[in-house]
Amino acid sequence: MIYRKLHKDQHCEARTGQIHLPHGNVDTPVFMPVGTNASVKAVRLEDLFSMGVQLILGNTYHLYLRPGMDVIQKFGGLHGFNNWNGNILTDSGGYQVFSLAPFRKVTNEGVEFRSHIDGSKHFLTPEKVVGIQEILNSDIQMVLDVCTEPGISHKSAREALEITTSWALRAKNSWETTTETYQGKLFGIVQGNFYEDLRARSAEELSALDLPGYAIGGLSVGEPFDQFQHYLAFTAPLLPGGKPRYLMGVGTPEYILEAIEHGIDMFDCVFPTRVARNGTLFTDHGRLVLKNQRYEYDTRPVSEHSPTAAYSRSYLRHLFKAGEMLGPMLASLHNLWFLKKLVEDSRRAIHENRFLEFKRSFLDLYSMGIPD
Incomplete structure (x- = not known):
């Protein structure tokens, strides 16, 4: 068990806790600065560490393409490469494949895509993504999932959910065979687009895998705020209460406070540094x-x-x-x-x-x- 709840507010679902990770405990709720390319844009990592930041993000898709796993493996992982002594969560790269890659093809086996950098062809499977994140030495790694845009049909959302669930099981099986020296934790990602029955099904199927933590994906993707509120309030209670809960892609005060009220522990977004620049x-x-x-x-x-x-x-x-x-x-x-x-x-x-x-x-x- 990596999560310990410390206190729940008597008047709502907001809670405090600690996540126990290889590079130290993380106090929650927590906002995680995004360091996509092993660097939080325009900010020195030592300044974040001095400020008390305990957990930052990296991105599997970007780091896999550049500088490449051979370079990072030479440094014993991402911590040695960028000299960050705190914890690192790495996104699986699924969102980037679907938003950046000029060509992509999803099958039950994995996803084929072309690099947005040089057009080279690549194929990612759930198992390969686990292996990449083991090389990165991620303290938290995310499963490969199928991201979907708002407005798709129920049938398309269901098909994407089914692949996401099957990939999560394969990722878990692969993660459980990682080397004894790798101590990173695997989180699942609830999908289901904007359909309540699919959200409930995704949460149920992923919870049955008993992963160390769970994320809510597919929200804060441009939908109206009231729709975000509705699906957040619907999905959050479906996640296991004794595990960390992570809402992906949230980085403004209004959205963060809404998430905290519903018992979310972790959030990240590039928005704060993007608008700062x-x-x-x-x-x-x-x-x-x-x-x-x-x-x-x-x-x-x-x-x-x-x-x-x-x-x-x-x-x-x-x-x-x-x-x-x-x-x-x-x-x-x-x-x-x-x-x-x-x-x-x-x-x-x-x-x-x-x-x-x-x-x-x-x-x-x-x-x-x-x-x-």
């Missing part, structure tokens, strides 16, 4: 767009407690206007700090049985907009 920063009063002229003479920091507190909004705006790389670096660090603080404040509120009150007051302030 364009000069948008999270604040208690909403998103601050540094390029706006109103900040040209603004002597205040974005936040007095941020790692960027030494710099004024005016100076940060200048960095972006001048095209200085320091601007995206500082903005990215700030946004990751902001979300880390948000989940820490959420943990504290859960322990005090006041999460719903905290969520409501946070979102009320967040929706007000940046004051003059």
Whole structure:
């Protein structure tokens, strides 16, 4: 058992806990910075470690294609390659195959695709993806799954679900034969598109595999927020309560708080660093767009407690206007700090049985907009 629940809020499903992993314990709820190519864009890993980040992401698809497994194996895994001493979760690459590959063909055996880098042909099976993530020495590895876009038919969603379930079983069988020196944990991914019966079936079939943890896939993919809320509230209770629960691709305060309320422990997204590189920063009063002229003479920091507190909004705006790389670096660090603080404040509120009150007051302030 890798998960220990510490406390559940008396008024909702929000909970705190710890995930026990090879590179240390992870306090939950937790937001995980995304380091797709073994690097969190524009942020030094040592700065994240100093900030107390315990878990980051890498991506199997990208790392498999570049630099390649022979390079990473030379370093004994991803930790040695990028010199990160904390935990690493690696996505299976399924989403990238379906979103980036110019050609792909799914069969019961696996998925054939062409690299978006050089057009070379590749074939991934559930077993191969487990083996790749063993070479990466992932602390948490994800099963290969079939991602589906909103709006597909029930029949197409069911067929994708059936392949996902069969692949998860094959991944489990392969993972159980990995070397004794590899201690990483395997998580399954619930699919089913926007069909309740398929979501319930996926959760039931994957739960029967008794994997160390479970993720919810196929949400936050462009659907309206009320639809996201509905399917999150429907799916979350179907996951085993004694295992970590991971909602994939969620990275804004509204979505994170909604997930926490429904008992989700883990979330990740590229959004916080992506918008930071364009000069948008999270604040208690909403998103601050540094390029706006109103900040040209603004002597205040974005936040007095941020790692960027030494710099004024005016100076940060200048960095972006001048095209200085320091601007995206500082903005990215700030946004990751902001979300880390948000989940820490959420943990504290859960322990005090006041999460719903905290969520409501946070979102009320967040929706007000940046004051003059």
